[in-house]
Amino acid sequence: MTRCGAYARYSSDRQSPASIEDQLRMCREYAERQGWDLLEAHVYRDEAISGAGADRPGLAQLLKATSLPERPFDVLLVDDTSRLSRNLGDAVRFVETLGFRGSESCRYRKGLIARTIRPMC
Numbered sequence: 001m002t003r004c005g006a007y008a009r010y011s012s013d014r015q016s017p018a019s020i021e022d023q024l025r026m027c028r029e030y031a032e033r034q035g036w037d038l039l040e041a042h043v044y045r046d047e048a049i050s051g052a053g054a055d056r057p058g059l060a061q062l063l064k065a066t067s068l069p070e071r072p073f074d075v076l077l078v079d080d081t082s083r084l085s086r087n088l089g090d091a092v093r094f095v096e097t098l099g100f101r102g103s104e105s106c107r108y109r110k111g112l113i114a115r116t117i118r119p120m121c
Helices: 018-034 057-066 088-100
Strands: 003-009 037-046 075-078 104-109 112-116
Touching (some): 003 057, 018 037, 037 057, 057 088
Parallel strands (some): 003 037, 075 104
């Protein structure tokens, strides 16, 4: 069975904290439809933190987990790549890092699924 992690973020105190739960609900529902196992131990979140920079505790925990010799999950689910970063270059580097560490990313937004496949190494 495919093992999944998830990452959710909202960026300001003007947004609702429920935004994170909505994002994670969508990830859980998608994983369930695919027959995948979303591992609660690998659900990462950042609340009221801008996606413009990479200095985020939840993102740091996620990167640390994926740097372990034993891959913690096969696929990272996010509601949208903007949750990873508002900077396109940072988002691309993050997705590449996941790939090189043996995982792939999958985002769900308004019915569209886009997957970043692991590189063949």
